[in-house]
Amino acid sequence: MQDCIFCKIINKEIPNYTVYEDSHVLAFLDITPRAKGHTLVIPKVHAETLLDLNEEIAKELLPAVQKVMNRMEAVLKPDGYNVGWNHAEAGGQVVPHVHIHVLPRWNGDGGGNMHSIVDSASDVDVAEVARLFG
Ligand code: 5GP
Ligand code: ZN
Numbered sequence: 001m002q003d004c005i006f007c008k009i010i011n012k013e014i015p016n017y018t019v020y021e022d023s024h025v026l027a028f029l030d031i032t033p034r035a036k037g038h039t040l041v042i043p044k045v046h047a048e049t050l051l052d053l054n055e056e057i058a059k060e061l062l063p064a065v066q067k068v069m070n071r072m073e074a075v076l077k078p079d080g081y082n083v084g085w086n087h088a089e090a091g092g093q094v095v096p097h098v099h100i101h102v103l104p105r106w107n108g109d110g111g112g113n114m115h116s117i118v119d120s121a122s123d124v125d126v127a128e129v130a131r132l133f134g
Pocket of ligand 1: 005014016028029030031032033040085092094095096
């Protein structure tokens, strides 16, 4: 997509520090990293969110994440990772081209975990929600 910053990175109109690349996926260092080696994994086709992405391309993403993590194991040797993505405005997504954050973690780095993203369900009845899913 013409005005998409990540499409411009894919088209090499904007430079990037590539960590891993194949025919469907590009992984590159985040320009404002929250951890050493913070990497973004993106499909080479434009899709705003995972739900807009062709299923065949979606299948390429997790093996690419695994390859990125294998590279990190060799280069940075972190103690752990957080891997995930912000989906839509409510989920904190800023760049409208689906991207998976791979955040290397080190013991004692002061960061949180998935549970520190949100905590808004203290009065939710889980059994009631389960009924909605049938
Ligand atoms: P979001 O908040 O949408 O999940 O994350 C967008 C991420 O893209 C941010 O972490 C931000 O630092 C990164 N980012 C934005 N523009 C650029 C860019 O031009 N180059 C690179 N390498 N990262 C970018
Ligand atoms: Zn794009």
